[in-house]
Amino acid sequence: xxxxxxxxxxxxxxxxxxxxxxxxxxxxxxxxxxxxxxxxxxxxxxxxxxxxx
Numbered sequence: 622x623x624x625x626x627x628x629x630x631x632x633x634x635x636x637x638x639x640x641x642x643x644x645x646x647x648x649x650x651x652x653x654x655x656x657x658x659x660x661x662x663x664x665x666x667x668x669x670x671x672x673x674x
Contacts, residue, residue, distance in 0.1 A: 636664065646670045 635647040644660035646652045652670035654663035663670065 645673070 633648075637645040637647055639645060639656075641656055642660070643656040644654040644664060646654065651673045653673050654660040654668065654670045662668070
């Protein structure tokens with residue numbers, strides 16, 4: 622999984638990309654923006670990611 626490190630306020634979060642191209646938000650919880658172009662659009666447009674159970 623590739624990882625990009627960033628800071629929101631005082632919290633740390635990571636964006637990861639899975640083998641299938643799904644883009645994940647990793648904080649205290651795990652969420653998905655979707656895969657491929659759809660996932661990238663979600664990140665850029667600020668769409669709320671869906672929780673991964």
